[in-house]
Amino acid sequence: MTSIESDAPSQQASAIGGLSDDRFLWVVPLLALCSVITLTIFTYLDRLSGDWLILAFVLFVPLVSLMILVGGMGIVALFKGRFKRAAALLLAPLMVAAPFIFPIMSFEYDALDLLRLYLNKGYYDAAIEKLPAAERASKVVLFQWGATGFMLAATDYALVYDESGEIALTDEERSQAWNDRVYPQEHWDVNHCVTSARHLTGHYYSVAIRCSY
Numbered sequence: 336m337t338s339i340e341s342d343a344p345s346q347q348a349s350a351i352g353g354l355s356d357d358r359f360l361w362v363v364p365l366l367a368l369c370s371v372i373t374l375t376i377f378t379y380l381d382r383l384s385g386d387w388l389i390l391a392f393v394l395f396v397p398l399v400s401l402m403i404l405v406g407g408m409g410i411v412a413l414f415k416g417r418f419k420r421a422a423a424l425l426l427a428p429l430m431v432a433a434p435f436i437f438p439i440m441s442f443e444y445d446a447l448d449l450l451r452l453y454l455n456k457g458y459y460d461a462a463i464e465k466l467p468a469a470e471r472a473s474k475v476v477l478f479q480w481g482a483t484g485f486m487l488a489a490t491d492y493a494l495v496y497d498e499s500g501e502i503a504l505t506d507e508e509r510s511q512a513w514n515d516r517v518y519p520q521e522h523w524d525v526n527h528c529v530t531s532a533r534h535l536t537g538h539y540y541s542v543a544i545r546c547s548y
Contacts, residue, residue, distance in 0.1 A: 360423040363405065367427035370398050371434060375443045382481030382492050402428035445533055448541040451480075452494060459539070463496055472498050475517050480541075491544040495532065502532045502540050 377391035409424030434440040452459070463476060476496040483490050495502050501513045506529060528546040535541055 360419055363423050364426045364430060367402070367430045370394065371431055372443075374398075375434070375440060376447070379444060379447050382483055398431060402431050445535075445541070448494075448533070449535050452535050452539060452541075459494065459496070471496070473516065475499075475502060477542075489546075491546075493542045493544065494535075495540045495542045496538050497540060498538050500538070502530070502542060503534050506530070 374391050374394060377394065381391070405424050406428040409421045409428075412418075412424055413421035434443070459478060462478075463471060466476070478494040478496075480492040480494050482492060497503075499513060501509045502517075506514075528544055530542055530544050532540040532542045
């Protein structure tokens with residue numbers, strides 16, 4: 336009876352320690368994931384206001400420092416044979432670095448573009464429906480979606496409605512008729528502007544326009 340009572344506190348402490356370890360395993364990567372999502376949102380919102388990029392930088396610098404520390408702790412845990420803790424600690428900096436190593440950020444931006452479109456789709460559809468069918472088929476309809484950069488490094492972003500679908504092709508693949516019709520219409524210079532587009536849904540495309548003069 337006495338031995339059982341003496342073992343009970345230690346068993347309880349062990350259980351609590353195990354719970355803490357289990358909680359620790361998922362909290363660190365989860366915080367890293369939330370930080371990455373926040374950074375992505377801040378950089379996306381920079382298209383609307385340059386202040387967001389400052390916030391992203393303020394978050395990014397301490398985050399990188401923290402991930403270096405966490406990664407070091409993960410390596411120490413690995414050498415000590417604490418593999419679950421090492422996996423959690425090493426996963427966190429990998430999650431932060433992944434968008435800069437792999438083309439993950441472009442998919443994140445696509446998701447935000449799609450969300451932005453659906454939140455305002457009623458407005459865009461109404462604007463398109465006001466145009467005669469012949470006009471919709473013969474031109475692209477552009478909705479300004481902000482810009483980033485400054486001076487010669489500026490990039491404009493837009494939501495484009497294009498029934499021909501040629502906006503999604505490269506500049507070399509587009510027909511001359513499309514270029515002659517669209518570039519003057521949008522006051523772009525075909526010799527100095529490069530457009531890249533991603534299909535969102537229907538005839539809607541997310542477009543980046545980079546011009547150098």
